[in-house]
Amino acid sequence: MSSNSASDEYSLPTREEAFAAFAHLMDHEDFLLSGLYTGGFPLLHRYLHELENLLMEVLPDLHRHLLSKGVVAMMYAQPWFHTLFITVVPEAAVVRVWGKMLREGPKALLTYALALLQDNKASLLCMDDVEDLMRALRHPRISPAS
Template sequence: MANKEVQKNGKFAGSSTLGKLSKIDPHGFERSDNFDYVSYEIFESEYLGVLAHRAKRWNQIIKDGDKKTIHSNGKVKRFCRKGIPDCYRAKTWMNLSGATKRMENSLDVYEKLLETGCSNDVELIEAIKTDLNRTFPENIYFNGKMTDDKRQSLYNILLAYGRRSPAIGYCQGINFVAALILLVVKDEEKSFWLLSTLLDHILPQYYTKSMLSLRVEMEVLKELVSSKYPLCQEVMERAQAPWMIVASKWIICLFIDVFPIETVLRIWDCMFVEGSKILLRATLCVIKQNETKLLLCKDMPEIVKLFESIKTDTTVLECHHFMQKCF
């Protein structure tokens, strides 16, 4: 979290950040002028204690960073649900998703994808370049404010993926997913393999033109809401507000720009070991937490406005409590 509090081994030296928050968060996102520093500092002063405890537990699994391979088991799954420390997050995502093994079994593939063109290159390159400067313009690593500008690496990752998986190629939303992976993993080739693993194996057919898996997930969501929160579903149906319109962005962007970044990363910690079901768990948790407000909505605009405000909701900001409620 706060850079001054974090030591190299993932432990935390202090438990309070009040008055110390930078205008740029640890992942490079610039905090807006209306950012609620007070609420965030209160949250972070508590959350640092949670992170310190989790870092100690993860040190035992990773053996202070020396362990090269992490295998999925019941203990690791529980640990992922409780959060992966930043210093171990990239290695854990790569290992548990299977991306490391795919990269090791595909030597030179990434370089060859960048060197060799394909039949849809003109359309693919144009689409990527159109969205490149729209990707995280509030992040110093993507807006030209740092010498370590990651836009070229992001372009390479998206181009290589589009060439390798022409059935998907490139569509809006993938740029944000790839960019966040790059911010966490920090290595271009590893980020490519993690993105490929995510889109082709963990979330297959979410990003195809038909969005088949996404549409299925929205139908499953409707059934779950009807079962668990029937009054909420009645409100949605009266307002003629299908979940595909209201919640599809949450799933397709994997909650980027929907939740605060800490909460997004916590959801991803689970996604890379448990798969897509965490996306529905998180969606249901949001609906449950906003049930009272949703029941007061009279039409679709009110529903959309309600769910657009969740990013500033303190119940979502408090990512550790939110994740506990998901399970």
């Protein structure tokens, strides 16, 4: 932060500070989030694969249901990871997700994605129409704890 006064303790960073923080997340060895955006999207593909495996392991009934409708993680979770949830959930939830990511590392993104699926499991299992499923997955319901 540029200012050290108590009144500015919670002020927004400058553009330069925000860019520096973003660059750090992209290139720091603990995060390497650039893999979400660089050629071939290696981190994005890894997260999508890991989410698919977690879904199969932790929520097998939801996994089977989505597969029976031809819905795979790449179809709904790509924007979750690509935008680090900023276009998917309310700002307060984004702040919690990012805080967890900064404390625990980028795997927190997978934990949050799985929690979103768990929170929406009952309604998703009741949907037979692929368009309804995709709409619900693109704009998942957020529980207060999420």
